[in-house]
Amino acid sequence: MFSDATSSILSLKLSICLFLSAVSVTLFGGASLIAFIYYLDQRKAKKRKVLQRAAVGKMAIGGPFSLITHEKKPITDKDFLGQWLLIYFGFTHCPDICPEELEKLSDITEMLNKQKTKQKYPFQPIFVSVDPERDTPELVSKYIKDYSPHFIGLTGTRDQVAEMCKHYRVYFSQGPKIGDDYIVDHAIIMYLINPNGEFVDYYGRNKNAKEVAYAIEQHMNAFKELNK
Ligand code: NI
Secondary structure (H helix, E strand, O other): OHHHHHHHHHHHHHHHHHHHHHHHHHHHHHHHHHHHHHHHHHHHHHHHHHHHHHHHHHHHHHOOOOOEEOOOOEEEHHHHHOOEEEEEEEEOOOOOHHHHHHHHHHHHHHHOOOOOOOOOOOEEEEEEEOOOOOOOOHHHHHHOOOOOOOOEEEEEHHHHHHHHHOOOOOEEEEEOOOOOOOOEEEEOOOEOOOOOOOEEEEOOOOHHHHHHHHHHHHHHHHHHOOOO
C-alpha cells in the first residue's frame, strides 16, 4: 500500500516533468517562430516602404530638362543617368542662404566620398541657377569653384530654367530691381535623384550635412539591395 503510493507519486512527478519539458520546448519553439516571422515581416515592411517611396517620387517630382553647364556644354537629364544627383537651386548673387547651402553641399560631397560601403554609381552634386538673366556659364563656373571642385553648375535661357523648376516644383521669383541689383526669392531644397533618374528624397535647411549624407547613404544602400 505504502509502496504503491510512492510509485504513483513518482510517476506523477515524472509526468509533470515530461509535461513541463514539452511545454518549454513548445514555448521556446513558438517564441523562435514568432521572432522569425517578425523578422521577415520587418524586412518586408522595410522593402515595401522603400518601394512605396520610390513610387510616390516617380509621380511627384523631377522630369526632363535641357540646360547649359558651367563649361558651356548643352546637357539634358539623360546625360546624368547612372549617377546619384543632389540638386540645389539658387543664384550666384544670393547674399546668405545659397552660400550656406553650397557649403553644406560641399561637406555632404566630402562625407559621401569617404563612405565605407563601395557604391557602384558615382555621386554628383549640382547647382542650378534660378537667375538666368545674370548667371552666365562663366559666372556660375567661377562661383561653384569657390565651394567644391566636384560641383556641376547649370544655367540656361529663362524658358529652360523655368521648365526645370516647374518639373522640380521649385518656386522662384525675381524681386524688384534696385538699380541693377535684385534678389531672387527661391525655395531652399536639395533633391536626391537615383541612377535611374528618379526622385528619391529631398532635404531642407533644417537638415545638417551629416544628417543629409547619412540619409543619402541609406538610400544608396537600399537601391543597391533592390537592384541586385
Ligand atoms: Ni539663395
